[in-house]
Amino acid sequence: xxxxxNYHQYVVNVIAINVILAVGLNIVKGFAGxxxxxxxxxxxxxxxxxxxxxxxxxxxxxxxxxxxxxVTGLAGAIVGIPSFRLEGAYLALxxxxxxxxxxxxISGTESLGGAIGxxxxxxPFIGSMALDAHRSYYYVVMPLALLGIYFSFSILSSDIGRxxxxxxxxxxxxxxxxxxxxxxxxxxFVLSALYAGCAGSxxxxxxxxxxxxxxxxxxxxxxxxxxxxxxxxxxxxGGVIGAVLVTIINxxxxxxxxxxxxxxxxxxxLTVMFMPRGIGGMIDHHLVRRRFKAIREAKxxxx
Amino acid sequence: xxxxxxxxxxGLSIGMVYALVALGIxxxxxxxxxxxxxxxxxxxxxxxxxxxxxRHLGIGYVPTLLLAVVLTGIVGVLIERLFYxxxxxxxGGYTVAGMGMIIAGFGMSIVLQNVAYLxxxxxxxxxxxxxxxxxxxxxxxxxxxxxWIIATALILMFVLNLLLKKTMIGLAxxxxxxxxxxxxxxxxxxxxxxxxxxxxxxxxxAAAGVLIGPINYVQVLMGISVLIxxxxxxxxxxxxSLPGAVLGGLLVGVIESLGAGYVSxxxxxxxxxVLLIFVLMVKPSGIxxxxxxxxx
Numbered sequence: 001x002x003x004x005x006n007y008h009q010y011v012v013n014v015i016a017i018n019v020i021l022a023v024g025l026n027i028v029k030g031f032a033g034x035x036x037x038x039x040x041x042x043x044x045x046x047x048x049x050x051x052x053x054x055x056x057x058x059x060x061x062x063x064x065x066x067x068x069x070x071v072t073g074l075a076g077a078i079v080g081i082p083s084f085r086l087e088g089a090y091l092a093l094x095x096x097x098x099x100x101x102x103x104x105x106i107s108g109t110e111s112l113g114g115a116i117g118x119x120x121x122x123x124p125f126i127g128s129m130a131l132d133a134h135r136s137y138y139y140v141v142m143p144l145a146l147l148g149i150y151f152s153f154s155i156l157s158s159d160i161g162r163x164x165x166x167x168x169x170x171x172x173x174x175x176x177x178x179x180x181x182x183x184x185x186x187x188x189f190v191l192s193a194l195y196a197g198c199a200g201s202x203x204x205x206x207x208x209x210x211x212x213x214x215x216x217x218x219x220x221x222x223x224x225x226x227x228x229x230x231x232x233x234x235x236x237x238g239g240v241i242g243a244v245l246v247t248i249i250n251x252x253x254x255x256x257x258x259x260x261x262x263x264x265x266x267x268x269x270l271t272v273m274f275m276p277r278g279i280g281g282m283i284d285h286h287l288v289r290r291r292f293k294a295i296r297e298a299k300x301x302x303x
Numbered sequence: 304x305x306x307x308x309x310x311x312x313x314g315l316s317i318g319m320v321y322a323l324v325a326l327g328i329x330x331x332x333x334x335x336x337x338x339x340x341x342x343x344x345x346x347x348x349x350x351x352x353x354x355x356x357x358r359h360l361g362i363g364y365v366p367t368l369l370l371a372v373v374l375t376g377i378v379g380v381l382i383e384r385l386f387y388x389x390x391x392x393x394x395g396g397y398t399v400a401g402m403g404m405i406i407a408g409f410g411m412s413i414v415l416q417n418v419a420y421l422x423x424x425x426x427x428x429x430x431x432x433x434x435x436x437x438x439x440x441x442x443x444x445x446x447x448x449x450x451w452i453i454a455t456a457l458i459l460m461f462v463l464n465l466l467l468k469k470t471m472i473g474l475a476x477x478x479x480x481x482x483x484x485x486x487x488x489x490x491x492x493x494x495x496x497x498x499x500x501x502x503x504x505x506x507x508x509a510a511a512g513v514l515i516g517p518i519n520y521v522q523v524l525m526g527i528s529v530l531i532x533x534x535x536x537x538x539x540x541x542x543x544s545l546p547g548a549v550l551g552g553l554l555v556g557v558i559e560s561l562g563a564g565y566v567s568x569x570x571x572x573x574x575x576x577v578l579l580i581f582v583l584m585v586k587p588s589g590i591x592x593x594x595x596x597x598x599x
Contacts, residue, residue, distance in 0.1 A: 089338035097576035108569040222413050262417035268410030272403045
């Protein structure tokens with residue numbers, strides 16, 4: 001790796017984890033159009049499941065990760081059930097309530113470390129080699145992030161992706177054209193929960209192997225929202241760009257915490273006001289314009 | 304038995320606070336068709352404005368309350384004009400929102416929270432109001448602060464009811480809430496009324512903040528938990544229904560108080576969510592909701 005500095009390596013790993021989170025949130029929010037604000041709680045569930053499974057049951061990371069994803073997927077299905085009857089703001093309310101409840105229950109439960117945090121989560125092992133340095137952990141995180149992006153593209157271009165888009169544009173019309181609305185809503189929630197569980201588990205096993213319920217508050221949720229909104233809702237590369245940019249800015253402005261959150265908040269409001277499709281939308285717009293220009297020029301040359 | 308009655312009284316007075324915030328949320332929802340996710344921060348800013356007025360101007364509690372309510376109402380109108388108006392107008396009329404407005408609300412709540420932090424700092428500040436001795440009813444000693452909350456909230460609700468039902472402005476507000484196009488055609492100044500509705504909603508939130516100040520401390524992070532409880536109250540009573548918001552607020556307050564007294568105080572903040580999710584699953588239109596406006 002080019003990065004000499006251990007801290008930079010850490011930031012890169014965090015970026016990869018946030019990319020997984022943002023891409024996952026984009027599936028349920030961008031593709032399927034369900035307004036959920038509880039995504040960060042799913043990441044918390046994934047992280048704590050992974051931690052408990054690996055410390056209390058002694059399973060290795062390679063078994064804890066799928067277990068965490070499975071449990072989070074189930075939790076995602078539970079979060080998705082309210083979406084059968086609720087839309088828009090109501091769904092946001094329900095998921096916000098669920099998310100805050102999860103955090104409060106975790107910080108009130110002694111066996112999960114309570115408000116102090118959960119310690120001594122082991123790093124992944126290959127044979128007898130521990131991947132406890134940020135540099136070696138990179139080779140676990142980055143492939144998973146790339147895989148996540150790849151799967152997200154495959155989902156979008158499959159029939160599931162088309163059903164999601166139909167659902168987003170108009171649930172009634174989608175139902176009329178033979179899309180099983182409930183089934184695809186649940187699928188969207190479960191898929192995005194799998195991403196969240198993966199990201200959560202990766203966060204848990206990253207050195208120093210420590211989790212705190214205060215890392216899963218509304219502030220983190222808004223930061224995650226910013227990644228997706230600023231990058232472009234429903235735009236995969238946009239979400240990735242958003243995750244990278246926001247994580248880097250987040251890290252550079254560590255010392256100006258309060259100004260940072262005020263600015264993040266304003267960026268969200270202003271993005272929604274003036275650039276509702278985010279960076280991804282702008283890039284798309286530009287590319288489409290260029291294509292049209294090229295076609296027009298080709299035509300004028302032909303005639 | 305005394306313990307039970309104590310808990311119910313505490314629940315009712317906290318419930319009145321939730322009811323005031325829920326009234327604001329419900330009013331904004333019925334008038335603007337948006338769900339305002341930054342309302343908890345409006346409540347927090349109202350409490351801080353009240354505290355500053357009380358400390359530095361040396362006026363009594365009642366003038367403080369009134370002044371804070373008016374000032375926060377103005378802050379609310381400014382926020383609506385500068386930021387939300389563009390979003391609510393984007394759909395043609397004054398109804399759109401959906402995902403954009405929800406996200407913008409969250410962004411605004413973080414902005415307000417951190418602006419308040421920059422101005423007033425992270426410390427929880429006391430709001431020392433000399434209330435006098437507790438009222439004794441039978442063998443119950445009722446602290447004056449609870450009496451104040453319940454009485455003031457009832458007066459505010461009464462005034463709001465008069466405003467909406469007996470005045471021309473109230474008629475215009477109800478017309479706008481019912482149908483903006485028809486209100487336009489009947490000569491109602493819809494943009495002005497929308498600002499007014501948002502301002503009144505924020506003013507109610509500020510009143511709640513100033514009322515709770517003397518019981519709890521005033522601090523930057525006080526908004527989020529009240530926001531969710533007020534949402535729970537609004538949904539339980541029926542979103543958009545004003546009597547429903549009051550009923551829901553009282554219900555949430557009493558359930559939370561009883562739960563904290565008899566079950567466990569650690570999970571106190573989750574009871575409202577459980578109630579919220581239960582009502583959303585079983586009867587999304589709420590107890591008094593006439594029809595569920597699903598698309599916010």
